[in-house]
Amino acid sequence: MEQPRGQGLNDIPASTSLPPLVEGPLRYFLRCTVARALWTTPKPPSAATLVRLRWWGETSDGTVFQPPSRAGQPGGRTTARYPVRCGPRQFTAYLTDMGVLVLEVMTKLDHLPIGRAQITSLSQLSPSHPISGVFPIISPTSDKLGELQVLLMALLFVIYSCKLYCCNICAWIKLCSVLTLPQSLTGLKLQKILKSGIKKVEFSFTAPNLGNLCCKIVTCGLKTGNIK
Structure with a gap:
C-alpha cells in the first residue's frame, strides 16, 4: 500500500490535519515525536503506557503514541506527521489561540488516565524554531509522576x-x-x-x-x- 505523502514507514497515521476541519492545499507538515516517558515517582505504572494527543478543535479520538517507559522495554511508534493546510501566519494564530497542547498519559490495556503533560509557548513554533524538551507528567491529584520527552518540528x-x-x-x-x-x-x-x-x-x-x-x-x- 502506498504511503501518504510525507508519512514515513514507521509513522503513526495522523488523526487529523491542522488546523482541524480546515480545508485547503497541503502547505507543510508538523512532525510530533513523543520519544520517551521517564518516571520519577517511587511507584511508576507497572503496565505499558500510551500517550494520546488531541488538537484543539479535533473531533476524533486523537493520535496515540507508544513511547518506551522503562529501561529495556521496547516502545511502539512514536512519531506522527500532521498535514498543515494553512500558511505559517494562520497556523501561528491557531497555536496562539489554542494556548496549551495537552498530552494524555494512560494505561495501554484499558486506557485509564494516569496523568497529563502540557506544552505551552506554542506560538514560538516555526520552521526555524522547533519545540523540544521534557515536560512534567502531572497526576489528577497534582503530583509529578515523571516527564515526557517531546519534539515538535515543522517540515516544509x-x-x-x-x-x-x-x-x-x-x-x-x-x-x-x-x-x-x-x-x-x-x-x-x-x-x-x-x-x-x-x-x-x-x-x-x-x-x-x-x-x-x-x-x-x-x-x-x-x-x-x-x-x-
Whole structure:
C-alpha cells in the first residue's frame, strides 16, 4: 500500500490535519515525536503506557503514541506527521489561540488516565524554531509522576514554479532551517536531475546543506521542484 505523502514507514497515521476541519492545499507538515516517558515517582505504572494527543478543535479520538517507559522495554511508534493546510501566519494564530497542547498519559490495556503533560509557548513554533524538551507528567491529584520527552518540528513542503527566479528561491530557502533530505540524494544526483529537463523535481534538505544546495540550484537552473 502506498504511503501518504510525507508519512514515513514507521509513522503513526495522523488523526487529523491542522488546523482541524480546515480545508485547503497541503502547505507543510508538523512532525510530533513523543520519544520517551521517564518516571520519577517511587511507584511508576507497572503496565505499558500510551500517550494520546488531541488538537484543539479535533473531533476524533486523537493520535496515540507508544513511547518506551522503562529501561529495556521496547516502545511502539512514536512519531506522527500532521498535514498543515494553512500558511505559517494562520497556523501561528491557531497555536496562539489554542494556548496549551495537552498530552494524555494512560494505561495501554484499558486506557485509564494516569496523568497529563502540557506544552505551552506554542506560538514560538516555526520552521526555524522547533519545540523540544521534557515536560512534567502531572497526576489528577497534582503530583509529578515523571516527564515526557517531546519534539515538535515543522517540515516544509513547497511547490516551486518556473515563474520564480532562482535568486528569490534561494533567499526563501535560507529562511527555512528544518527540512528533510533523503540520504540517497547526493549533490551529483541533484545536478543530474536538475539538468535533465524533467517537469518535476522532488528533493528536500536540512540546514547544513543550505549553502551548497542554493549554489547548485543557481548553477544548474531550477525547473520545477517539490520540497517534502
